[in-house]
Amino acid sequence: MTRFGASPDLPRLRGTDAQDSDLKTPLTPLELVLRAFAVHPARTATQHGRQAQSYAELAGRTARLVTLLRDHGLTPGTHALLVSPNTPDALLAFHAVPLAGGVIVPLNPAFSDEALRFLAGHADPVVALVDTACLPRVGERLAQLEIPVLEIGDASGLSARLGGVLPAALELPAALDEDSPISINYTSGTTSDPKGVMVTHRNAFVNLSNLLYHLNLRPGSVYLHALPLAHGNGWGSAWAVTAAGGTHVTLTNEGPEAVRAALRGGAVTHLFASPAILTPLTDTAAPLHLSAPVRLLVAGTSPSPRLLGNLRAQGFEVLHGYGLTETNAVMTVNEGDHLTPQGHPMMYAGQLRVVSEDGGPVPADGFTPGEIVIRGNQVMKGYYKNRAATRRALDGGWLHTGDLAVVHADGRVDILDRASDLLNIGGQSVSSAQIEAVLYRHPSVREAVVVAGHPAPGQTCAVAFVTLHPGAGVRGEELLRFCSPHLPEHALPRRVHLVPELPKTASGKVLKHVLRAQAGENLAPERRAEPVRPTRR
Incomplete structure (x- = not known):
């Protein structure tokens, strides 16, 4: 009987002399790529x-x-x-x-x-x-x-x-x-x-296995490449879609409108995207309604609860994830009804803890912040030609992310901020993400980012930068009044800047250092709202 993978070049087996090491093959996505080539020759691999x-x-x-x-x-x-x-x-x-x-x-x-x-x-x-x-x-x-x-x-x-x-x-x-x-x-x-x-090959293999399991990638799946492949290997999609025998769909034109058009075609079954890509798809002025469900993995930056709710209403099956390039992209996922906390580590991803400054775990009270540290088979080998940064990042056998989070009673992790983004206002720590969450409750707000401003030496305040949905006419003063009942006095933004767009990196992350520089320009001590023009890069 001919068996899958049999080869006439294999050596004849003799007795029981083979060692365990002789029977192992390396964990690598390439083995699954070769399998897809052999098993799915007639299936469509790429569509452009x-x-x-x-x-x-x-x-x-x-x-x-x-x-x-x-x-x-x-x-x-x-x-x-x-x-x-x-x-x-x-x-x-x-x-x-x-x-x-x-x-x-x-x-x-x-x-x-x-x-x-x-x-x-x-x-x-x-x-x-x-x-x-x-x-x-x-x-x-x-x-x-x-x-x-x-x-x-x-x-x-x-x-x-x-x-x-x-x-x-x-x-x-x-x-x-x-x-x-x-x-x-x-x-x-x-x-x-x-x-x-x-x-490493092992990192990529484990990442691929997680994507196959959690995203339910299968032969015939149609994956839309809305993320740059250069960004964490497309969060692992470069090899995972092939391993599944799915179809890679690449866009002849980039941008949200091209993504919208591809989704309207009805063939796409899977999509990975950051909030920067997804937010334009939920504009009320141009609603998108899917003809068939699309399995969506959202990660990159923390999306607002309203964005996640709107995506679900449009027909997306939403998974909310968290990860870093250093964890071979997405490392945790939340598949339940409560999508805002980023959830638990993926099936094979490893261990994640939220620790205080002394290295001990923070209480699972949904309130006490700590730093996220990670170890497992998706954590990088290190930084190329940068031993000092590698030592800092992997100190003590854990990847120190610099991200702050709280842990809920059921163990789910909720990302707050980068440690460098936590605001110290009047001696009290304030999470910019918590202020942003309040701003997102206003129906006119499309995007909101809060950074630290310094009205005087030694003083810190919150400054908000907001983009609005098309046609919205709300003013900054109205947004401040809206926030007032939901935030303590010290956490209220000193000013709200209404901007046409936010400065972002190539992967869609907001350039907070640009906003911090703008927040410090002519910041008057009184609270008021004035529109400013964003820096373009």
Whole structure:
């Protein structure tokens, strides 16, 4: 009888001399990628506009790109840079680079030119895969570094180049160590203290297993890539969707309207997104109603309860998660009726604690804040070429996140703030998230962010920046009056700035340091509200 995976090249079994180590294979998403290639050849692997490719076609292109990468100097353990928007060629790179034995280093094209050029050198690549549209931004720097470039994307002619090479054998790289990196993901475009998170094969395998379980990814699932693949490997979707035999849908145009249009088509079954992507989908002026349920994982920043409720009303099956790039993206999830607390660790994610300054657990009273610390199989190997930052982050065998949270009686964790964002007003600690939650109760508020202002040396107050839903005419003074019954006097914002938009990072996180700088500009001691213009980046 022929068994799945049988090969005529396997050695003949003799007696019982095999050691346990001989029977183990490394935990890696690549094993499940190879399985998908073998089991689902006729299924649609990628969809980009009207262009689709099957798993058989993806497997063939992957095998040829493995050859091409090796011809360009990629050897086991060396780095391949990827600078590209979400395209089928970018997904191809996520499959081919690790199967060639390399480590993929995706950089977000939304990073500044300066950041891209700096990180291109810091990452020590031996080859770079660059979308044709991104090449003018990094091509000169890569040439200075003498890094060979493979152009990718619709206008690159990559398919013709692949047609001229022989396919490599699709198999796990020889002597693969599950604790070696599969990717290096930079947490931002900063050049001051670069933190390239080394995600191991084991990290990625456990993350993939969690996504398959909690998101119910299956053959035939249709996943919409609304997140940059460079952001935590698309929160692990780059390999998880393939492992499930699902379809990767990439957008020809980026932005909320493209996401809205794709969802209206009715084929999408799964979506991962941050509140920055989702908030425009709930605008009352342009309501979105799904023709079929979409399984949605929300993470990145804490969404308001109203946003989560609106998404549910629109037909999304909402899971609320929490995690960091250092935990290989999402680490906890809340699947119950109470979606605001971020819930419990995912099935295989590991351990999460909320601890006080002395390292002991905080009481499970839903009130006492502490720092989130994490350990488990999704925690990074460390930061690439940054031992000092690695030691600080992994002190005592736990990942110190710098995030503050409270623990509820049932063990669910509720994220409050970064430790640096906690406001000390009149000697009392105030969570900006709690002030924001009150602002979100007002029906006109679309987004709200609270930062510290300093009206005088040694004094601190809360300052709010608010965007409104289209057509809303509320003024800052009205929002202050609305907050007054729900907050103690010391926690009331000193001023509310009404702004057309909030400054954000490439991954959709609000740039609070920009808002803090604006909060300090001409902050008068009396409480009043005036509109200001946000800084654009």
